[in-house]
Amino acid sequence: MNIVVTVKQVPDTWAEKKLDAADKTVDRQSVDNVMNEMDEYGVEEALKIKEAHGGEVTVVTMGPAKAVETIRKALSMGADKAVHLSDDALHGSDALATSAALAKVISTLSPDIVITSSEASDARGGVIGALLAERLGLPQLTQARKVTVDPASSTVQIERLADNGYALVEASLPVVVGVVEKINQPRYPSFKGIMAAKKKPLTTLSAADAGLDAAAVGLAGAASTVVTSEPAPPRSSGTIVKDEGDGGTKVAEFLAVQKLI
Amino acid sequence: MAEVLVLVEHADGEPKKVTAELLTLARSFGEPAAVFLGAPGTYAKAKDYLAQFGAAKVYVAESDDIAGYVGAPAAEIVAGLVGTASPAAVLVAATADSREVAARIAAKIDSGLIWDATALTPELVATQGIFGGSTIVTSKVTKGVPVVVVRPNATAPEAAPGTPTEQIVDVVISDAAKGAKIVDRVVEAKSGRPDLTEAQVVVSGGRGLGAAEHFALVEKLADTLGAAVGASRAATDAGWYPHQNQVGQTGKTVSPQLYIAVGISGAIQHRAGMQTSKTIVAVNKDPEAPIFEFADYGLVGDLFNVVPQLTSEIEQRKAG
Numbered sequence: 108m109n110i111v112v113t114v115k116q117v118p119d120t121w122a123e124k125k126l127d128a129a130d131k132t133v134d135r136q137s138v139d140n141v142m143n144e145m146d147e148y149g150v151e152e153a154l155k156i157k158e159a160h161g162g163e164v165t166v167v168t169m170g171p172a173k174a175v176e177t178i179r180k181a182l183s184m185g186a187d188k189a190v191h192l193s194d195d196a197l198h199g200s201d202a203l204a205t206s207a208a209l210a211k212v213i214s215t216l217s218p219d220i221v222i223t224s225s226e227a228s229d230a231r232g233g234v235i236g237a238l239l240a241e242r243l244g245l246p247q248l249t250q251a252r253k254v255t256v257d258p259a260s261s262t263v264q265i266e267r268l269a270d271n272g273y274a275l276v277e278a279s280l281p282v283v284v285g286v287v288e289k290i291n292q293p294r295y296p297s298f299k300g301i302m303a304a305k306k307k308p309l310t311t312l313s314a315a316d317a318g319l320d321a322a323a324v325g326l327a328g329a330a331s332t333v334v335t336s337e338p339a340p341p342r343s344s345g346t347i348v349k350d351e352g353d354g355g356t357k358v359a360e361f362l363a364v365q366k367l368i
Numbered sequence: 369m370a371e372v373l374v375l376v377e378h379a380d381g382e383p384k385k386v387t388a389e390l391l392t393l394a395r396s397f398g399e400p401a402a403v404f405l406g407a408p409g410t411y412a413k414a415k416d417y418l419a420q421f422g423a424a425k426v427y428v429a430e431s432d433d434i435a436g437y438v439g440a441p442a443a444e445i446v447a448g449l450v451g452t453a454s455p456a457a458v459l460v461a462a463t464a465d466s467r468e469v470a471a472r473i474a475a476k477i478d479s480g481l482i483w484d485a486t487a488l489t490p491e492l493v494a495t496q497g498i499f500g501g502s503t504i505v506t507s508k509v510t511k512g513v514p515v516v517v518v519r520p521n522a523t524a525p526e527a528a529p530g531t532p533t534e535q536i537v538d539v540v541i542s543d544a545a546k547g548a549k550i551v552d553r554v555v556e557a558k559s560g561r562p563d564l565t566e567a568q569v570v571v572s573g574g575r576g577l578g579a580a581e582h583f584a585l586v587e588k589l590a591d592t593l594g595a596a597v598g599a600s601r602a603a604t605d606a607g608w609y610p611h612q613n614q615v616g617q618t619g620k621t622v623s624p625q626l627y628i629a630v631g632i633s634g635a636i637q638h639r640a641g642m643q644t645s646k647t648i649v650a651v652n653k654d655p656e657a658p659i660f661e662f663a664d665y666g667l668v669g670d671l672f673n674v675v676p677q678l679t680s681e682i683e684q685r686k687a688g
Contacts, residue, residue, distance in 0.1 A: 120617065121636060124499040131505070145618060203475055228617055229499075232483050237439055237468035241475045246547025247439045250464055252611065264551075267438065268464070270563065270612055272556035276438055278548045288618050289604070289611050330480030330511035334493060339504050342643060342662040349655075350669025355677025358649060359685065361665045365647060367569075367626045368593065368682055 108162030108258065111218040112153040112186065113209060113239075114146040116170050116177040117229040124229065130326060131333040132199045133229050135171065142177040145224035147184075147293035148286050152254060153222045154185045155291060160258050163187045165216055169197060169208055175309070182304035183296035189307070190216070194314040199326030202230070206238030208324055212317050214243060220263065221283045225250060236285030246278030249285030370456035371425065372398035373449060375442075375469070377461040381406055381413030385566050386461040388421040388525030390518060395528065397490035398456045401425040402532070403449060405442050407435035422528030429537035433546065439465070440545035443472035445537060450477050450513055457492055457514045463565070470517045479512025486522050486623070486644070500617060500640025520566040521623050557610055564596045564613060569626045570645070572598030572615055573608075574638070576631020576652060576671055580608040585671070586630055589679045592686075598622065598642075600632045616641035631671050634659025651675065 118124050122138035153164045166181040166189040168174050178189045192212055200208065213221055221243065226233040240247035248254075251265035252273065261280045266273040268287055296304070314321055322328060348357055362368045372394035377384040387402070394400035402423040404411050408430045418426055427449055434441045446469070450458060460470040462484050474481035485494035493508045494516055508514070564570065571593065573586035583597070590597045599609035601616050615622055617640040627645035632638055634650065634657055642648070643662060650663035651671050660666040667674055 124502070126498075126503060126505070201480070202471065203481060206475070226618070231498075231617075232471070233464065233467055234471035234481070234483070237471045238475055240440070240548075241443070241472045244544055247468070248548055249438070249468060267550075268612060269553070271558055272554045274438075274550050275552040275554065276548050277551050282547075287611070330474070330478075331482055331507055331509045331514075334506045334508060336503060336505045339497060339502055339644075342648075344661050345664035345666070347655075347660050347663075347666040347668065350667055350674055352673075353677075354651070354667045354669040354674040355679070356681050358651070358665065358667055358674065358678045359681035361649070362626070362682070363685065367647060368685060 108156060108160045108256070109217060109219045110153045110156055110162055110164045110222060111167055111213050111216050112149050112164060112181070112222040113235070114150065114166055114168050114177050114181050115143045115227045116140045116168065116174040117143045117227055120144065120228055126333065126336045130199060131336055132326070140173065140176070142180050143224065143227045145226060145228070145288055148288050148290050149222045149224040150181045150184050150186060151291045151293040152286050156220065156254070156256055160256055165190065167209060167212055168192070169205060178309060179304050180296065182307045183300040184294055185300060187307065189309045191309060191311045192317055193311055196314045196321040196325045199329060200324050201329045201331055202232050202234055202238060203330055204324045204328050206235060206242050208317065208319055210239055210242035211319060212312065213239070219280045220256070221245070223283065223285050225285050225287045236283055240283040243283060246282045248276055248278055248282050251284055251286050252290050254284055254286070254290070369399045371401040371453050373446065373453065373455045373458045374400055374402050375446060375458070375460045375466060376402050376404045376414060376418065377463060377466060378406065378410070378414055381410030383414045383417040384461070384563065385525065386520040387417070389520065389523050390459045390461060391418070391421040391423055392526045393488055393518065393523050394459055395422055397492070399424045401427065401453065401455065403427045403429070403446055405429050405434045405445060407432060419532055420527050420529050421525060422530060423532040424530065426532045426534050427537050428534055429539050431539035431541070433539060433541040436550055437546050438548035438550060439468050439472060440547065441541045442469045443476060444541060444545050445539065446473050447476035449537070455513060457516055460515065460517050462517045462519045467517050470515050474515040477512055479515055480509030481515045481517070482507055482509060483517040484621070485516050485518045488516060488518065497644055500636070501644045519623065559597070561590060562594070562596045564598055564615070564620050565622055567596035567622070568624050569593045569595035570598050570615070570622050570624045571595045571628045571630065572600060572632060573603055573630045574600035574632030575602040577603065577608065583609055585675045589628070589675055592679050592682045600638050629659055629663070630675055632659060633657045634662070
């Protein structure tokens with residue numbers, strides 16, 4: 108099974124996230140950056156499929172030079188090799204351009220399964236799986252909380268999360284799978300894994316190497332633009348009351364005064 | 369006036385409230401044209417609702433191929449309609465399914481995509497709260513027909529009764545779009561409560577509940593208020609409540625009139641999914657819990673005393 112898993116380096120959830128004042132892209136310089144937490148579930152699922160059915164796991168990311176840290180993490184978890192698409196021209200790419208660029212790289216890897224996670228914590232679009240399926244012309248098995256691969260019939264079945272349950276969705280390989288958190292318990296890299304990761308093959312591609320048109324990616328190729336940006340009005344704390352035995356009644360009074368009940 | 373395509377959000381034909389919101393929004397800058405995509409026989413249930421909320425036209429596409437495959441058939445149909453109708457914009461509700469369809473539409477028609485808009489001007493400038501609502505941006509599409517994914521509760525639905533013209537869409541789905549086949553739909557929890565993202569009131573429970581069975585307290589309070597039930601990540605990670613109900617950075621984002629957090633500390637992960645709620649009430653025994661830094665009304669106390677008392681107090685007031 109040839110498995111490709113996409114990862115993204117994002118500002119740490121606990122960091123104060125900002126837009127760059129000049130070009131209104133996510134400020135990735137002034138914060139700690141980590142692997143998008145949801146992507147850990149994607150990497151774990153890729154490794155589980157490999158462990159069950161054999162094959163190879165290739166990590167693909169697009170991002171600045173330091174995104175190599177996130178690649179290293181995925182390799183230290185157990186992925187076999189990585190491709191890093193990195194070019195100043197890609198800075199400011201929107202989801203549409205990012206998906207096109209990733210699809211171009213992924214298609215050269217001829218995967219059986221492309222795994223992505225349901226959203227990145229910086230942009231929270233939740234669309235990359237659908238876009239990769241669209242770009243690659245592959246079945247869209249996104250919002251998966253369970254993935255079952257059947258090599259004998261070359262099919263994949265998932266439980267797709269729905270509001271009141273799930274849909275059972277089936278497709279023939281190759282496919283794009285998008286996983287949600289709780290699908291598995293991502294492993295921590297072992298010391299051995301961390302050491303081994305340093306020797307694993309890593310290919311770095313420029314936009315030109317990947318055959319991308321520089322005008323169609325990055326800020327130049329973005330199909331939408333941020334007009335204004337400002338901090339949300341701060342939410343100040345209101346009334347804090349200690350329960351003296353009538354706390355529930357007090358809350359009800361507050362709700363009544365606010366005409367909420 | 370150019371058409372504005374509105375993708376109808378529905379469950380087996382029963383329209384969701386967000387559809388009326390999108391039609392209301394569409395009317396502010398164009399001619400609302402509802403696009404109904406569903407299994408054969410489902411449109412009949414949506415027809416009156418769409419007329420009531422001012423659809424000037426309805427494109428009706430009913431086919432087992434639409435309901436039977438994930439995402440791609442819907443995107444193919446809407447992209448086709450964009451080609452023939454040349455609309456001013458395409459509006460889609462910010463649900464898990466529809467945002468994926470919206471993205472595929474934007475890719476197909478080579479247009480820009482904006483997601484999670486909480487407002488949209490007639491000039492198609494969208495407002496979005498990013499980074500969990502801590503930064504407010506306005507943005508606009510600069511290429512093609514804007515595809516805008518709009519959050520529920522972005523606008524109040526206004527009725528505008530009329531008689532829309534109906535155009536039956538000849539549904540022909542490519543084989544390529546029939547890759548991800550839905551072989552079964554399994555209902556695990558039918559609560560009868562409102563949708564979490566659409567609800568005007570949300571009551572959420574967290575770590576402080578201590579056990580799955582204690583969510584009954586949260587559910588009872590929610591039912592008294594006609595509210596949806598949410599859960600913090602700690603509660604869903606512990607398996608106390610379904611993942612579908614998770615509110616926060618890796619779960620759903622809600623923006624109700626009233627949000628009641630029960631036994632939730634209010635860490636940044638949770639805050640990102642609910643801090644744009646109009647009024648926030650918190651019950652937590654820890655006076656240092658971060659949720660008290662941004663709650664409008666915070667009660668420091670034992671939820672096992674406070675919540676039942678609150679529930680019965682609301683019941684009494686309603687009865688009185």
